[in-house]
Amino acid sequence: MKKKRINPYQIIFLILVMLFIYAPIISIAVFSFNEANSLTVWQGFTFDRYKELFQDRELFNYTNPRESIVFMTIWIAVVSTFVSTILGTLAAIALTQTKKVVRDITMSVNNIPIVSPEIITAVSLLVLFGALQIAPSYNTMLLAHIAFSTPYVLITVYPKVKSLDPNIADAAYDLGASPLKALFKVILPQIKVAIIAGAAIAFTMSFDDFIISYFVAGSSGDKNISIYLYTNRLSPKPIINALSTIILLIIGGKITYDYFKNDKKVEEME
Amino acid sequence: MNHNAYYDDKNPKNSKKKSVRQIEKYLSFPYFIVMIVLVVIPIFLMIISSFQFDRQQGVFPIGFTLTHYMDFFRATSFVRAMTSSLWIAFATTVVTLIIGYPLAYLLTKLKFKTQMALLLLINAPMWINMLLRVRALEQIMRMFFPFLINTAPGVVIGLVYVYLPFMVLPIYAVISKIDPNLIESSADLGASRFKTMLKVIIPLSLSGVLSGVLMVFLPAATTIIVPQYLAPSQNIYMIGTLIEKSIIYNGRISYASAIAIVLAIVILGIVFYIKKLDKYKGVNRNEKEAY
Numbered sequence: 001m002k003k004k005r006i007n008p009y010q011i012i013f014l015i016l017v018m019l020f021i022y023a024p025i026i027s028i029a030v031f032s033f034n035e036a037n038s039l040t041v042w043q044g045f046t047f048d049r050y051k052e053l054f055q056d057r058e059l060f061n062y063t064n065p066r067e068s069i070v071f072m073t074i075w076i077a078v079v080s081t082f083v084s085t086i087l088g089t090l091a092a093i094a095l096t097q098t099k100k101v102v103r104d105i106t107m108s109v110n111n112i113p114i115v116s117p118e119i120i121t122a123v124s125l126l127v128l129f130g131a132l133q134i135a136p137s138y139n140t141m142l143l144a145h146i147a148f149s150t151p152y153v154l155i156t157v158y159p160k161v162k163s164l165d166p167n168i169a170d171a172a173y174d175l176g177a178s179p180l181k182a183l184f185k186v187i188l189p190q191i192k193v194a195i196i197a198g199a200a201i202a203f204t205m206s207f208d209d210f211i212i213s214y215f216v217a218g219s220s221g222d223k224n225i226s227i228y229l230y231t232n233r234l235s236p237k238p239i240i241n242a243l244s245t246i247i248l249l250i251i252g253g254k255i256t257y258d259y260f261k262n263d264k265k266v267e268e269m270e
Numbered sequence: 271m272n273h274n275a276y277y278d279d280k281n282p283k284n285s286k287k288k289s290v291r292q293i294e295k296y297l298s299f300p301y302f303i304v305m306i307v308l309v310v311i312p313i314f315l316m317i318i319s320s321f322q323f324d325r326q327q328g329v330f331p332i333g334f335t336l337t338h339y340m341d342f343f344r345a346t347s348f349v350r351a352m353t354s355s356l357w358i359a360f361a362t363t364v365v366t367l368i369i370g371y372p373l374a375y376l377l378t379k380l381k382f383k384t385q386m387a388l389l390l391l392i393n394a395p396m397w398i399n400m401l402l403r404v405r406a407l408e409q410i411m412r413m414f415f416p417f418l419i420n421t422a423p424g425v426v427i428g429l430v431y432v433y434l435p436f437m438v439l440p441i442y443a444v445i446s447k448i449d450p451n452l453i454e455s456s457a458d459l460g461a462s463r464f465k466t467m468l469k470v471i472i473p474l475s476l477s478g479v480l481s482g483v484l485m486v487f488l489p490a491a492t493t494i495i496v497p498q499y500l501a502p503s504q505n506i507y508m509i510g511t512l513i514e515k516s517i518i519y520n521g522r523i524s525y526a527s528a529i530a531i532v533l534a535i536v537i538l539g540i541v542f543y544i545k546k547l548d549k550y551k552g553v554n555r556n557e558k559e560a561y
Contacts, residue, residue, distance in 0.1 A: 010376050014388070017373055020431065021395055024406030031409070040413050091301035097294045106298075112309055117492035117537065119510050123517070123530040124312035127319045130523055147308035150301065179293045208399045211494060215517060229401040233499055236405065244402045251397050259390055263383075 029248060032241035049242035056239060059228070072138055073224040077206040080145035085199045087146075088153025092161045093187060095154075110151045121148060122215035129216060141217040141224065145206040152205060153198035160194035161187075320528035338528035347512060348529065352536070355509040358422060359491035362429040363437075366486050367479065369430070370437035374478075375471070377438075378446045389442065393435050400432055404499045407431050411500065420503045428496040433489060437482040444478030445471065480548050488537060509533055 032050070036043035054060055061068035065075070095103050113121050125144050134140055164187070172182045188195070210226035218227055225247075229240060323333045342348035373392070377385050395403055407428055411418050418424035448471060456466045494510035504511070513529050516522040 006376070006379060013372065014376065017369065017434075018391065021392065021434070024403065024410045024431075025395065025398070027410055027413075028402070028406040040409070087301045087304055090297035094295050094298035094301075097292070098298070106302075106305075109305055109310060112313070115488075115541075116534065117488055119492045119494065119513055120530045120534055121312075123513060123523075123526050124316040125308070126517065127315045127523060127527055128308070128312040131315050131319075143308060146304065150304060154301070183294075204397060210399075210401055218518065226399060226401050229399070229405065230495070230498070233405065234502065240405070244406070247402065248398060252394070255390065255394050255397065259387075262386075 025248065028241050029245045031238075032245040034238070034241075037238050049238050050246075053239040053242045053246075059239075059243070066138075069223050069225060069228050072222070073207060076138065076142050076145055076224065077203050080142055080149055080206045081199050081202040083146050084149035084153050084202045085195060088150045088198060088202075089157050089188075089191070089195050091150075092154050092157040092191075093183070095158060096161050096164075110154050113148045113151050114155070118148075118209075118211040119215075122212045125212065126215045136217045136220040136222070138217060138222045140220075141213050141222065144212050144216045145209065148209070148212060149202035149205050152201045153195075156198035156201060157191060157194045160191045164190055316527045317531060319524050320531050322524045338525045339532070341525065342529070342532065347507065351507045351509045351512040352532075354422075354507060355491045356536075358425055358429070358506070358508065359487050361422075361426045362433065362490040363483050363487045365426060365430045366434050366437040367483070370434060370482065371441055371475075371479070374438050374441035374445055377442055385446075392438055396435050401495060401499075403432060404428055404495055408499045418500075420501045420505060422501075422506055424500045425497050425506050428500040429490045429493065432493075432496065433486045436485040436489075440481040440485065441475060441478040444475045448474050477548050480544055484541060484544055487540070491537070492533065 031042075033045050033047070034042055035046040035048070059068065059070050061071070065071040091106070095106060098106075122144075125140075125147065129136065129140050129143075168190070169182055169186055172186045177185065208226065209224070210230060213224050214227050214230065217223075223231070225243075232240065320338055321334050321336070323335055323337075342352075377388055380388065408419075411424065411427075415424075418427065452470055452474070453466055456470045457463075461469065491508075492510050493508065494514050497504075497506050497508050497511055509529065513526045513533075516526040516529065
């Protein structure tokens with residue numbers, strides 16, 4: 001590349017965009033330490049919101065996790081990630097062995113939940129559960145999460161499987177490996193990174209989902225964190241700022257960790 | 271495996287290998303079951319449901335009515351919601367493009383390490399729950415710009431805030447892959463920087479722009495979160511809100527199905543039209559089929 005020239009206007013533009021992106025997020029974090037119950041008037045520094053947060057019976061019910069919004073959100077994310085990762089990975093491996101027609105049809109159906117607006121997926125799932133007379137609950141939420149996460153796992157893992165050298169698996173069979181052994185000892189280790197990436201996407205999708213969860217389970221009173229935030233939007237509780245800040249910290253920590261890990265890799269390559 | 275074809279009929283081991291590889295095909299069975307039951311069948315049921323009378327239990331007995339489809343055009347609420355959704359989504363797309371394109375272009379001019387760091391900062395919010403971000407923005411708006419609450423520009427700003435990374439990312443991906451030789455040769459042939467921008471960089475980045483447009487327009491048109499937070503008095507009425515109302519508050523699932531289907535048809539039309547505009551796809555080196 002040629003010499004990079006950047007003028008002051010461009011720097012101002014960059015700063016303004018960053019301010020636009022981060023000012024709201026920073027304000028959430030700052031107001032989580034506010035002594036006043038208000039979200040707009042600052043009174044003084046305190047950790048009270050965090051204490052209240054962990055004592056909140058709706059969010060953290062330590063004796064009965066089934067009643068706890070935070071625990072159930074994580075539980076559903078874990079189970080749906082586990083199931084969708086297995087389904088998606090196995091399908092990605094199988095698809096490389098099928099006819100092109102099957103592969104093309106599968107890929108187009110797989111794209112439906114990814115491309116179509118969430119609200120359409122939500123309505124269609126609601127109709128399904130209604131038709132089968134399955135009452136809305138955490139169970140319908142879990143099924144819905146599996147339905148929309150699996151396609152993301154497939155499109156993440158499939159390109160990796162496709163790029164594998166088929167001779168390696170063939171060699172394993174020649175050496176007498178059973179299909180199961182070839183799968184676990186030869187194929188899966190080669191695509192491990194893609195599987196982890198797919199699982200990470202599935203987990204985040206499930207953890208953050210609002211629209212689909214709200215439609216398929218919202219009316220039952222079973223809530224995930226997103227539904228909880230939404231139903232409290234008109235009388236925002238100050239503890240929500242504390243909850244938000246904790247979530248921000250976890251995500252921020254993960255992103256920074258990934259960044260420095262990648263940074264090391266780039267340096268090693270150079 | 272073509273390169274093995276010669277051996278296949280002679281070596282018994284290879285035919286065994288083939289049958290072993292056949293087994294791999296069956297690994298996709300659970301996936302197919304889940305996708306058919308939870309993706310394909312629901313869509314068909316939604317279509318059937320849109321022709322059903324209200325408040326029926328189960329799929330059977332099957333009735334047939336067009337009232338839900340007729341209701342839209344009679345009810346002003348539908349037409350109003352549809353037009354305001356499309357209009358707001360359009361404005362959002364234009365604004366994200368105006369901010370996102372220069373931003374993406376600027377990024378490609380920076381040192382590689384700075385590029386990566388800034389890109390990360392721009393994309394990081396995508397990992398944060400959307401409701402948290404919109405609520406954060408609402409808080410800021412109420413503090414500093416209260417006149418924007420309950421207005422269409424306020425909703426557009428909210429949507430820009432949420433979907434800006436979706437515009438920057440594909441445009442950046444395409445611009446960073448433009449062969450620098452093309453830009454140099456354009457300069458060698460006597461083009462001014464402005465002309466190079468207009469005739470080389472913008473056309474070559476068009477495919478990124480169009481996928482960005484789709485990734486912003488579609489969710490913006492169907493949002494339910496942003497108007498509920500930033501225009502709580504409901505004078506900005508969008509299609510998502512209409513679906514939410516008919517299902518969550520009124521339990522009119524068939525009516526909501528019909529709205530969802532009309533919405534899907536409108537969206538398919540828009541997607542089809544935008545894809546047709548994409549004549550430069552695959553021009554740049556290493557460009558992968560993304561969307």
